[in-house]
Amino acid sequence: MELPEMLNIGLMQGFAGLSLFAVLLLMGLGLAIIFGQMGVINMAQGEFMAIGAYTVYLGSTLTEKYAPGLIDYYFPFAIVAAFAFAFIGGWITEWALIRHLYKRPLDTLLATWGLSLGLQQVFRTFISPKEVSPTLPDWLMGSWAPHEGLDIPINGMFVMVLTFFVTAGVMLALYKSRWGLRVRATVSNRPMANATGINTKKTDQLTFAIGCGIAGIAGAAFTTIGSTGPTSGSLYIVDAFLVVTFGGTASLLGTALSAFLIAQTQSISEFFMTGSMAKVFTLSVIVMVLMLRPQGLFASKIRR
C-alpha cells in the first residue's frame, strides 16, 4: 500500500473512532441525566430511543404520502418531534411509575424493565414486527469525498454535529440555568433543597422527561446509521449503561470522556483484530478499569 493511501485509511479510521464516540455519547447523555443525576436505573431508556426512531419513521412515511416534495426537509422537524414524543412519554412514565419508587432505587430497575418489555410488545403489535428504515433525505446519504480515495460518511458527520449541540445544550442547561441549579441542588441534598423552597417533585419530573427526550433525539439520529425494530432499544441500552457507569455516575464530563475512551479502544482494536475479538478486548479493558476504580473514571464529589 502506498503512503497517501495509508494516510486516507488512517484518516477514515480516525473519523470512524470519532463517529462511534459521538454515537456512544449521544446514547449515554440521556441516561447520564436520569441514572447519573437522579439515580433511577432506567431500563426502558432504549425504548425511549426507539420511540424517537419510530417518530422519524412516522415522519418519513407521512411526508412521502402527503408531501413527497418536502422529503429533503422533514428530518430536522422529525428530530424535534422525536424529542417531544419521548419527552411526553418520559413525563407520563415519571408520573405513573417512577415517582412512587424514588425511595426504592433498585425497584426502578424492575419497574422500568417491565415497561421496556411492554413497550417492545407495543411496537411489535402496533407498528411492525419487522425492522423499518425511514427514507432519508438525499443530503444525509453518501459520503463527502474531498479527494480520491477519501470518503467521509455524511451521516457520521451529522451525528457528530448533533451530538455536539445536544451535549453543549445539556451542559449549559445543567450548569448555567435555574433548572440545572435545582437539579444539582436536589441531587446533592434533597431535604435541604426542599427546605430552600425548591419543588423537588417538579424538578424530578422535568429531569426525567428531559433525559427521555434526549434519548428520543439519540434514537432519531441512529436511524441514519442502523434500522429500527421493536428490540432495537435493547441493543442500545447495554452500551448506554456501559458509558455512564464507566465514566462515573453523576458526572457529565466523565460520560463524555468514557464515551471517547470506549469508542477509541473499540475502533482501534477493531481495525487490528476481528470484530468479535475487539468487543471482547474492549469489555475486558472496561472490566479491569472498573475493578481498579469501582466508582468509575470520575467520582462524584458528594458528601454522603
Added chain:
Amino acid sequence: MKKPKFEFQPNADRRQVLQGIVGLAIAAATMRAGAQKLPTSQVNTTKLAVTDTEVTVGQLHSSTGTMAISETGSIQAEQLAIDQINAMGGVLGRQIKVIKEDGASDWPTFAEKAKKLLVSDHVATVFGCWTSASRKAVLPIFEKENGMLYYPTFYEGLEQSKNVIYTGQEATQQILWGLDWASKEKGTKSYFLVGSDYIWPRTSMKIARKHIEGVLKQKVVGEEYYPLGNTNFNSLINKIKAAKPDLIYAAVVGGSNVAFYKQLKAAGITADKQNLLTISVTEDELLGIGGENTAGFYSCMKYFQSLDNENNKKFVAAFKAKYGPKSVIGDVTQAAYLGPWLWKFAVEKAGSFDVDKIAAASAGIEFKGAPEGYVKIADNHHLYSKARIGQMLPDGQFKVVAESPGLIKPDPFPKGYQ
C-alpha cells in the same frame, strides 16, 4: 382405490370386482372425496390426531420475540398453503386443522412446545423452526417421539434426519454456484468474507473459503465476523477499503444487516465501484435496509419474488390477496410454502399418515407447482433446487440476472469442505 377390495375379498371373481368398482365410483361421486376410501384405522396406525374428516398438524414458529421479524413470513406462507390444500379437498379427504404454537424466539421454549405438539396433541406433522438453534433444540424430540418436521430456512448443512424435511437450501447449494458465477461473470479474483458471528455464517464462510482457494484457485483477502446486533461497521469498512477485494461476500443478519449496508453506502462503497454478493438478503431484509442503500448489489438465493413463471405469479397473487398488497415474499417464505404441499404429496404417496411411511415415501417426491419451479426431495431429505442471482433494485425487489443451468443436488455433508 382397488386395494381394499382385493384385501377384503381375496377370491372375488370378475363380476364382483366390476360391481365393486361401480359401487366405489358411485360412492365417490355421491360422497365428499371420501375418507371411506381409506378408513382412519388404516391410514393412521400410530394414534396420530387423524379422524375421518380431519387431520391435525402443528405449526411452531416465533410470533413474538426477536425472530418474529423473520418468522412471520413463514407462518403466513404455511397457512396459505394449508388453506389452499383444504380448498382442494384436504389430504386423503381430510381437512387440515392447525395448532399454532409460539416458540417466542427462545430455544428451550421451542423444545417444550415441540414436545407438547407431539406428545399431547399427537399432531401428524409440524411445520416450523427458523433458526438453526431452534431446529437443534427440537431435533432430539422429533427423533425420540418420531415426529415429522418441515424446516424452511436455508442453513449451514451438516445435518440429516429421517424426521426432518429441509425445504431450504443447505450451504453448498447456495454458495458454490454463486461464487462460480461471480468469478466467471464478474471476473472477481479476490474476496473479503464478512458475517455475523454464529454457526451459519461461520460454516458458510468456511465452505466459501475452501471453494475460493481450492477450486477457483483465487484469494481470500479478509474474513471477519461481528457480534449479532452490532451496528458499527466503520472500522470493518476501512479494512475492506485497505484490502481492496474484487468481491465482498456477506452473510450479515438481522438488525446488523441494515447498519452494514447503510454504512457501506455512507462510506462511498456502492455498486458502481464495488461488487458485493450476499447470501443473507432477501426481499424481507430489503424492506428494512431500504433498496436505495443497496441498489446494484447481488444476492444468491433459490427464489425471488420477481421470478417470472406461472406458478410464481399465482403464488404471489394469492399471497398478496391474503396478506395485503404491500407484503413481500422472501426466499424462506417461499420455502415455507413448499412444506405443507410436500407433506401432502408424501402422505398421498404413502397412502398413510404414519410418520415412518411418510419418511420412507418422501425421497423422490416432486412438486411441479412450486413457485421457485420444479423441486424434488432427495434421498437425504433435502431439496434439489436451482440457485439464482438477483440484483437489488431501488424499490426493494430483485432483478434475476442468472440462474444455475440445472437443479443443484443437495449435499449436507460436502466432502473436502469441512
